[in-house]
Amino acid sequence: MDEPRWLNENEMAAWRGFVAATNLVARHLERQLKDDAGLSHTQYEILVQLSAAPDGSLRMTDLADRLITSKSGLTYQITQLEKAGLVGRRSCPSDVRGVFAEITEEGWRVLREAAPGHVAAVRAALIDVLTPEQLTGLADSLGTVSDRLRATDG
Template sequence: MTELRWLSDEEQRTWRAYLHATTLLEDHLDRQLQRDAGMPHVYYGLLVQLSQAPEHRLRMTQLAKDLKITRSRLSHAVARLERHGWVRREDCPADKRGQLAVLTDEGEAVLRRAAPGHVDAVRQALFDRLTPEQAEQLGAIMRTVAEGLQPQGPDADLPWLR
């Protein structure tokens, strides 16, 4: 049995600072989107994923995988977005058991209205606090962490890791 490698004092401070900062950042962005766009951050992320997909549609299973949420949570989110008229579901033509989530024109318009405020919130909360060198280092660090944790396989590639 290998000996447990405890975090050093400096590693512990770094870990706790990371947890604290990411919790505060997620809360800040969620509150901004709720206030300005009437949606939580996870719904915004869902709309963004659909807006970047070919023909603004993705299989529900792929969308859940990309967002790292359960299919049940995704189904609940899509149902709420359907009620707003921002997303609709379609049967998958290639697989009768599958469903597609499709961004509607109204959903795209909502996303276009929400994006400037969200980008401004991200910029103020993160990038305006960093030097260009720190932002570059943060990006390199996060890509390294993500690459190490990313599931392997033919469909595991995510474009933001490049």
């Protein structure tokens, strides 16, 4: 039981900044999306991921990995979006167990409708308040962090 290496001032500032920015941005965008498009950020992200996939569909597990949520959480949200008609489920030909989530026409429409406002909010909160150099540095640092965690946590 060694004496732990506490954070120095510089490290603490980075950590507090990370936690604060994380929560503030999340809350801000959550509200913006809910108010302007009636979607939660999770739901919006689902639509984005599906829309970016080759044929507008992804396997449940694949999608859960990208969203970084639990499998059961995804099942719940897909069911909600299905009720709303924004996505559908399709079974996988090569694996009976498999399920594809697929964005519908209506899903595309809602996404197109929501995107401009969301991008504007992301700009206002994060992008446009930083210099291009800062953005590059941020992308670089957070990319490293993500890669490491994906490697260790799976």
